[in-house]
Amino acid sequence: MCGIVGCILKDKDAAPILLECVKKLEYRGYDSVGIATSSRGLSIKKDQGKIDEVDEKLQITDLPGLKGIAHVRWATHGLPTRENAHPHTDCKNRIAVVHNGIIENYKELRSKLEEEGHRFTSNTDTEVIPHLIEKYTDNGVGLEEAIRQAIQQIKGSYALAVISTLEPDKVIGVRKESPLIVGVGEDEYFIASDVPAILQHTNQVLYLDDNEMVILEDTGVTIKNLDNEVLIKEMHTIEWSPDMAEKQGFEHFMLKEIHEQSVAVKNTLMEESEIKETVKKFRHFQRICFVACGTSFHASLVGKYLFETLLGTPTEVVLASEFEYSSNSLDENTLVILITQSGETADTLKALKIANKKSQTLAIVNVVGSTATRDAQHVIYTRAGPEIGVAATKTYITQLTSIYLLATCMTENEELNQQLKKIPEYIKTILEMEDHIREIARRYTNTSNAFFFIGRGFSYPTALEGALKLKEITYIHGEGYAAGELKHGPLALIDDDVPVVAIAPPGKSHDKTVSNIEEVKARGAQIIALGSREDDVLKSEAHDYIEFTDEINEIMSPITYVVPLQLLAYYISIERGIDPDKPKNLAKCVTVE
Ligand code: M6R
Numbered sequence: 001m002c003g004i005v006g007c008i009l010k011d012k013d014a015a016p017i018l019l020e021c022v023k024k025l026e027y028r029g030y031d032s033v034g035i036a037t038s039s040r041g042l043s044i045k046k047d048q049g050k051i052d053e054v055d056e057k058l059q060i061t062d063l064p065g066l067k068g069i070a071h072v073r074w075a076t077h078g079l080p081t082r083e084n085a086h087p088h089t090d091c092k093n094r095i096a097v098v099h100n101g102i103i104e105n106y107k108e109l110r111s112k113l114e115e116e117g118h119r120f121t122s123n124t125d126t127e128v129i130p131h132l133i134e135k136y137t138d139n140g141v142g143l144e145e146a147i148r149q150a151i152q153q154i155k156g157s158y159a160l161a162v163i164s165t166l167e168p169d170k171v172i173g174v175r176k177e178s179p180l181i182v183g184v185g186e187d188e189y190f191i192a193s194d195v196p197a198i199l200q201h202t203n204q205v206l207y208l209d210d211n212e213m214v215i216l217e218d219t220g221v222t223i224k225n226l227d228n229e230v231l232i233k234e235m236h237t238i239e240w241s242p243d244m245a246e247k248q249g250f251e252h253f254m255l256k257e258i259h260e261q262s263v264a265v266k267n268t269l270m271e272e273s274e275i276k277e278t279v280k281k282f283r284h285f286q287r288i289c290f291v292a293c294g295t296s297f298h299a300s301l302v303g304k305y306l307f308e309t310l311l312g313t314p315t316e317v318v319l320a321s322e323f324e325y326s327s328n329s330l331d332e333n334t335l336v337i338l339i340t341q342s343g344e345t346a347d348t349l350k351a352l353k354i355a356n357k358k359s360q361t362l363a364i365v366n367v368v369g370s371t372a373t374r375d376a377q378h379v380i381y382t383r384a385g386p387e388i389g390v391a392a393t394k395t396y397i398t399q400l401t402s403i404y405l406l407a408t409c410m411t412e413n414e415e416l417n418q419q420l421k422k423i424p425e426y427i428k429t430i431l432e433m434e435d436h437i438r439e440i441a442r443r444y445t446n447t448s449n450a451f452f453f454i455g456r457g458f459s460y461p462t463a464l465e466g467a468l469k470l471k472e473i474t475y476i477h478g479e480g481y482a483a484g485e486l487k488h489g490p491l492a493l494i495d496d497d498v499p500v501v502a503i504a505p506p507g508k509s510h511d512k513t514v515s516n517i518e519e520v521k522a523r524g525a526q527i528i529a530l531g532s533r534e535d536d537v538l539k540s541e542a543h544d545y546i547e548f549t550d551e552i553n554e555i556m557s558p559i560t561y562v563v564p565l566q567l568l569a570y571y572i573s574i575e576r577g578i579d580p581d582k583p584k585n586l587a588k589c590v591t592v593e
Contacts, residue, residue: 003022038168191216265427
């Protein structure tokens with residue numbers, strides 16, 4: 001996820017305004033920044049680093065011209081470096097492009113363009129775009145047509161902003177599956193990934209749909225489809241405050257990020273071919289050891305159940321902070337998989353150092369260029385985009401997606417692969433239950449005792465994750481337990497002030513979990529059950545029921561059943577007047593041991 005902006009101003013230099021606008025998009029990414037303006041020629045400044053750091057170093061706003069484009073980057077292809085920062089240009093420096101999205105077929109396009117003589121200077125997928133536009137303008141077509149021809153070659157998602165010395169009066173935007181809006185001010189015009197970028201300048205907004213192009217000129221804004229027909233769009237007045245707009249109208253980043261999960265999974269699934277390449281590089285191994293902390297540890301635990309079920313390879317899971325005390329049996333036959341969204345967690349990095357000396361290491365990471373990605377022998381990226389809320393939500397779901405993809409690539413399990421592709425749609429349907437979950441949350445807000453979260457097998461990590469979400473953002477104690485283990489002690493705590501959240505998808509563990517529910521219900525517990533729509537037995541045991549399509553079996557349940565638990569914690573937190581984005585005593589990235 002990156003942020004892009006473009007503008008045409010009446011009587012002010014564009015660069016300072018563009019910088020102010022991309023600052024409002026920093027929540028979409030923050031590893032590099034760049035601006036291009038056009039006056040007599042193109043002027044570009046860009047570098048790796050946070051916006052303020054780069055501005056201080058380069059005086060990035062010191063560029064001439066009333067028109068320009070800008071970018072704030074969250075690296076996907078290529079490390080965060082100056083070369084990879086946007087804008088990217090063609091060979092003759094006449095076309096500058098900023099891009100948000102992923103070009104899936106960039107490798108093929110790049111080698112073809114290189115064969116034709118184009119010279120590339122970055123490792124990004126984006127750079128193919130200015131070269132494609134160059135190729136078509138060299139054939140004699142105008143800029144708009146060249147952009148249209150270029151995007152017909154591209155597979156993937158994009159929101160683009162383009163300026164060129166060939167037609168210096170225009171800033172052109174185009175989108176497919178990545179957001180792009182148009183801001184219409186008084187004699188000044190904007191395009192941006194999101195409303196907060198432009199809200200200081202105008203609250204009049206047009207929304208572009210997929211495969212639509214917008215042309216900003218001094219005289220106004222024209223929107224066209226890819227057949228070059230002019231479209232008339234409805235103008236919207238934005239009533240949000242700038243703060244609300246940054247969260248796209250959601251009250252908190254956490255809720256916004258919960259809602260982004262369908263897209264985040266979809267983007268992560270696009271990594272399949274990269275994962276296949278990575279798997280080919282593994283040396284032979286006889287055992288797997290997952291290492292992680294917190295939520296990433298719960299993803300690892302799902303990995304253990306999955307790898308032992310599908311591969312039959314002995315798999316253990318170790319908390320990163322405990323790894324140095326239990327790593328003596330590591331050897332060259334072990335594949336150590338470290339999971340960390342930030343790639344900077346001190347405990348995990350320490351474990352990685354130890355593991356690197358004895359074993360093969362693979363890191364599953366969300367932040368490109370983070371320390372874990374540099375230190376590990378192999379890397380797989382999750383594509384959640386930046387996560388601002390302290391509570392991990394979309395990064396957890398994408399970690400699970402990567403683990404499942406890895407397992408399918410290792411086993412060539414086509415059935416599981418097909419099931420995985422359905423997850424984004426399932427998540428959308430689950431989110432439709434939001435009001436129902438909010439109602440449930442209201443009923444349990446004043447629980448003075450602890451909640452129990454129980455599940456067996458694949459549902460045990462989901463129970464642990466549900467309990468962690470509750471603890472960290474509601475300050476109510478949540479105890480995640482293997483359902484069969486309750487009778488070995490904690491059953492003594494159950495009474496009618498203890499809600500028990502039971503996770504019981506269809507599958508091998510279902511019937512025994514139902515028996516455990518009966519045990520706690522007999523002791524007065526209030527049951528919130530999660531299970532299949534068809535499961536009348538489970539429904540009859542529950543005081544509150546959260547239902548899923550019965551197509552989601554036990555094995556696939558971790559990636560979907562956790563979503564209502566995130567919402568449950570979120571709404572209890574709201575009812576209790578807590579800011580879920582900033583829970584007390586916690587940090588997003590824990591860089592101390
Ligand atoms: O960045 P990491 O995945 O290494 O972070 C590990 C934990 O600190 C993290 O998962 C933490 O438990 C979550 N923020 C809790 O929601």
